[in-house]
Amino acid sequence: xxxxxxxxxxxxxxxxxxxxxxxxxxxxxxxxxxxxxxxxxxxxxxxxxxxxxxxxxxxxxxxxxxxxxxxxxxxxxxxxxxxxxxxxxxxxxxxxxxxxxxxxxxxxxxxxxxxxxxxxxxxxxxxxxxxxxxxxxxxxxxxxxxxxxxxxxxxxxxxxxxxxxxxxxxxxxxxxxxxxxxxxxxxxxxxxxxxxxxxxxxxxxxxxxxxxxxxxxxxxxxxxxxxxxxxxxxxxxxxxxxxxxxxxxxxxxxxxxxxxxxxxxxxxxxxxxxxxxxxxxxxxxxxxxxxxxxxxxxxxxxxxxxxxxxxxxxxxxxxxxxxxxxxxxxxxxxxxxxxxxxxxxxxxxxxxxxxxxxxxxxxxxxxxxxxxxxxxxxxx
Ligand code: FES
Ligand SMILES: [Fe+2]
Numbered sequence: 001x002x003x004x005x006x007x008x009x010x011x012x013x014x015x016x017x018x019x020x021x022x023x024x025x026x027x028x029x030x031x032x033x034x035x036x037x038x039x040x041x042x043x044x045x046x047x048x049x050x051x052x053x054x055x056x057x058x059x060x061x062x063x064x065x066x067x068x069x070x071x072x073x074x075x076x077x078x079x080x081x082x083x084x085x086x087x088x089x090x091x092x093x094x095x096x097x098x099x100x101x102x103x104x105x106x107x108x109x110x111x112x113x114x115x116x117x118x119x120x121x122x123x124x125x126x127x128x129x130x131x132x133x134x135x136x137x138x139x140x141x142x143x144x145x146x147x148x149x150x151x152x153x154x155x156x157x158x159x160x161x162x163x164x165x166x167x168x169x170x171x172x173x174x175x176x177x178x179x180x181x182x183x184x185x186x187x188x189x190x191x192x193x194x195x196x197x198x199x200x201x202x203x204x205x206x207x208x209x210x211x212x213x214x215x216x217x218x219x220x221x222x223x224x225x226x227x228x229x230x231x232x233x234x235x236x237x238x239x240x241x242x243x244x245x246x247x248x249x250x251x252x253x254x255x256x257x258x259x260x261x262x263x264x265x266x267x268x269x270x271x272x273x274x275x276x277x278x279x280x281x282x283x284x285x286x287x288x289x290x291x292x293x294x295x296x297x298x299x300x301x302x303x304x305x306x307x308x309x310x311x312x313x314x315x316x317x318x319x320x321x322x323x324x325x326x327x328x329x330x331x332x333x334x335x336x337x338x339x340x341x342x343x344x345x346x347x348x349x350x351x352x353x354x355x356x357x358x359x360x361x362x363x364x365x366x367x368x369x370x371x372x373x374x375x376x377x378x379x380x
Contacts, residue, residue: 005362012358018187024302038283078129141172168264174312186347188299196366250289257290
């Protein structure tokens with residue numbers, strides 16, 4: 001089998017694409033307003049609670065009812081357009097949504113207008129003023145929305161990088177143990193590019209590179225090496241072929257999984273260490289020895305992106321009082337902070353040479369695919 005790596009240097013995107021508001025607007029119109037956007041795991045939100053999400057100037061609200069029914073609406077009252085939910089998340093006071101302006105009331109599950117506060121009018125048909133629903137789909141407990149009302153969710157096409165290993169896990173029943181948010185001062189593509197290569201691993205992630213020895217080679221997969229087949233046969237140091245260092249079981253500060261494992265995927269993880277799936281432009285999901293970590297990326301503007309990470313565990317793991325979740329959470333945050341910092345450094349460098357572009361080296365084949373995807377979508 002041939003190697004994944006690029007066979008010649010490839011032009012990267014023009015540097016101004018990482019800050020130009022016109023390019024960013026194109027990306028919003030052609031990518032974020034068109035693709036399936038990851039919102040959150042259903043269990044990250046309690047019953048009788050809501051959560052809002054901004055995508056550029058659009059604001060949507062996800063409501064989980066007492067009966068755990070999920071509804072997603074545009075966060076706009078049909079009277080004169082007021083925003084309804086002002087906070088990022090909160091508790092519903094009742095199964096009725098009430099606009100803060102003139103107090104029109106809507107059913108929280110269906111979005112139907114229940115009452116206005118005005119003098120009755122004969123020819124006013126309430127049916128025409130229901131909350132506007134947002135197209136959404138729940139896959140294995142993961143909530144995705146699409147701002148195009150007619151788009152169908154097709155699992156074969158939404159993940160650019162997919163691995164069937166995920167199908168063995170009953171993700172919908174997982175508990176969300178921790179949520180972490182961070183704003184990073186870089187263009188959203190810079191964070192994705194950073195995620196897509198390991199050239200930076202040894203110097204940016206010393207702890208992670210110790211845990212995953214292959215990363216010391218600056219590779220994400222042994223098959224990225226042009227001579228990987230020979231290496232596999234001849235090298236005595238198999239630890240550099242993939243998987244975690246000897247004795248480690250998961251991505252955690254001390255490498256242990258404290259006796260808890262995701263049994264269904266152990267054989268897969270033994271040789272590989274971790275498994276990833278990703279959907280551009282908003283989410284990647286990592287499967288590790290004892291937990292799952294999902295990272296959502298939502299751009300705030302052309303030079304800022306918001307990260308939200310969710311840590312998922314089998315319920316039995318969190319029920320164990322001796323299990324220290326901080327062992328995996330702290331490690332994940334350490335790695336994401338390292339990536340965030342260097343992504344900000346990357347961003348600060350792009351302004352000097354706006355019309356030029358950089359170059360992609362052999363290991364950066366995923367970035368090449370990412371750029372192809374962007375160009376194809378925005379057609380500049
Ligand atoms: S704008 Fe909501 S009730 Fe008037
Ligand atoms: Fe990284």
